[in-house]
Amino acid sequence: MQSNLLYIEELEELFFDVQTQRIFSDQKVFTDCVPRFTAAEIVHKYRLQKNDADFHLLTFLQETFFLPESLKLASDQQTTTVLEHINNLWDKLIRETIEEYSSQINLPFKFIVPGGRFRELFYWDSYFTMLGLQVSGRTDLIEDMVNNFAFLINEYGFIPNGNRSYFLSRSQPPFFSLMIELLVEEKGEMNLIRYLPELKKEYKFWMQGSEELNPGTNAIAHTVRLPGGEILNRYWDNLNTPRPEGYYEDLEIYSNTVGEKDDLYRNIRAACASGWDFSGRWFENPQDMASIKTIDLIPVDLNCLLWHLEYTIAKASKFAGFYDEHLIFIQKANDRLAAIKKYLWNNQTELYLDYDFKKGQSSQTPSLATMFPLFFGIATKIEATSVIKHIEQDFLKPGGLITTLLSTGQQWDAPNGWAPLQWIALLGVKNYGADALAKNISQNWLSTVDRVFHKTGKIMEKYNVTDVSLEAGGGEYPNQDGFGWTNGVYLKMNAEQLNLININLKTTNMTENNPL
Numbered sequence: 001m002q003s004n005l006l007y008i009e010e011l012e013e014l015f016f017d018v019q020t021q022r023i024f025s026d027q028k029v030f031t032d033c034v035p036r037f038t039a040a041e042i043v044h045k046y047r048l049q050k051n052d053a054d055f056h057l058l059t060f061l062q063e064t065f066f067l068p069e070s071l072k073l074a075s076d077q078q079t080t081t082v083l084e085h086i087n088n089l090w091d092k093l094i095r096e097t098i099e100e101y102s103s104q105i106n107l108p109f110k111f112i113v114p115g116g117r118f119r120e121l122f123y124w125d126s127y128f129t130m131l132g133l134q135v136s137g138r139t140d141l142i143e144d145m146v147n148n149f150a151f152l153i154n155e156y157g158f159i160p161n162g163n164r165s166y167f168l169s170r171s172q173p174p175f176f177s178l179m180i181e182l183l184v185e186e187k188g189e190m191n192l193i194r195y196l197p198e199l200k201k202e203y204k205f206w207m208q209g210s211e212e213l214n215p216g217t218n219a220i221a222h223t224v225r226l227p228g229g230e231i232l233n234r235y236w237d238n239l240n241t242p243r244p245e246g247y248y249e250d251l252e253i254y255s256n257t258v259g260e261k262d263d264l265y266r267n268i269r270a271a272c273a274s275g276w277d278f279s280g281r282w283f284e285n286p287q288d289m290a291s292i293k294t295i296d297l298i299p300v301d302l303n304c305l306l307w308h309l310e311y312t313i314a315k316a317s318k319f320a321g322f323y324d325e326h327l328i329f330i331q332k333a334n335d336r337l338a339a340i341k342k343y344l345w346n347n348q349t350e351l352y353l354d355y356d357f358k359k360g361q362s363s364q365t366p367s368l369a370t371m372f373p374l375f376f377g378i379a380t381k382i383e384a385t386s387v388i389k390h391i392e393q394d395f396l397k398p399g400g401l402i403t404t405l406l407s408t409g410q411q412w413d414a415p416n417g418w419a420p421l422q423w424i425a426l427l428g429v430k431n432y433g434a435d436a437l438a439k440n441i442s443q444n445w446l447s448t449v450d451r452v453f454h455k456t457g458k459i460m461e462k463y464n465v466t467d468v469s470l471e472a473g474g475g476e477y478p479n480q481d482g483f484g485w486t487n488g489v490y491l492k493m494n495a496e497q498l499n500l501i502n503i504n505l506k507t508t509n510m511t512e513n514n515p516l
Helices: 008-020 039-049 057-064 082-093 123-135 139-156 176-187 190-194 196-207 244-256 264-274 300-320 323-344 368-375 381-395 419-431 435-456 484-513
Strands: 223-225 231-233 416-418 462-464
Touching (some): 008 057, 008 244, 039 057, 082 435, 082 484, 123 139, 123 176, 123 419, 123 484, 139 176, 176 190, 176 196, 190 196, 190 300, 196 231, 196 300, 231 300, 231 323, 244 264, 300 323, 300 368, 368 381, 368 419, 381 419, 381 435, 416 419, 419 435, 435 484
Antiparallel strands (some): 223 231, 416 462
16 A cells, blocks of 8 residues: 555644635645645644734645646647647646655556546546547557556555545446456457456455345445345445545535435445436435435446446456356346346336335436446347437437436536547447437537537537537536546547448448449
């Protein structure tokens, strides 16, 4: 374990005072500061000086910390195309950790940061960034980032939300097995064997506690035992305290909450573990964040990702000659698939929906998470036909796909669209032959990114896809520019669209030359 890692709790009342007095408009700023002295020395200085008549807290912080800066990555939109801008951005977004006393976990290899306020390696963001690195021919960076994630698994037993000490209580959507798939595409199947130990360690993390589940104890950490004895998973955080990077906001929600709030902080943290922070998807009352109940829900996306992890371990085990292990994980994947069908497919709405295991019923919030079974090709044709119909009728907007049908002011709800889910949906509909819809999704999204870039010179974290004349909004912080996963999806989708156009041209020519 890293010996010079700063845990924000070491700053004691100084941390509380900085965050509750809102010295910085963004609560993440202070958690990312680099101390000039040890935490104990800084706290000692603070206690000696804070009651002085001429004491100013911001001045004190500037004297005792190096303050972080957001990454400014705008380009001259008049002379640069989006493709040129993104390919130029990769080197600007590359980071290497250095030996320093801070909240940042040291990593052995280079990595891409998203941009803006996000100055570290994030877990699920990185898969979508890698899609673009693949198009750009930057296999070296894909391998470096995979090796960083393997390092984190071996060091901590799992992949944290990001390489920060304050993220060590939770993970994010488990895309590691898909990252290995990308590397296999570029460097061969031996990489399945190479990373098999880490794949199994990650699986152990997500399934921890599952062997202790019984009818009297139906949920432990990420695992939930359902009425038929099946085991599926939920998002979770080991801590039930305010997030350091969202401290003031969490305290405010807690103080304004009437009624049950024993697990309020954990539910907020678990929503961060989902990557969808925040969305009415996790709320009992979509308009009230205090009703958040993330840990009560069995999410569609998470369980599809864990199905893929089980399937990948089975495939890698067979390739390595571990045939007994191959059979075990094939059975685990099949059992999970059956449970996904049983609990997450909703016959009334004909959509895949999250399942509230406390209530024993489906969530009432349709979202683009319904596309994950199609992305992985595990939906039936009948299910896929219905889901695709809903996507086209309800989710497709002039600028791309909205994330949910809710308008809550949260950033993962309407009117916003996010790059990773555009890609998941695009591949999902293509897997089931809906090429016309795939083309519409791609064109709408790419045109939105183009339009905003030509207006601002920036690639954004998220976009307003409903009213393309407006910017995206909502959430705890302003829209960020950079931006890792938008860069990646744009490059991959642009390449995919060119393939679609070529396929359509060939089909047209064949039809004209060979009329039925």
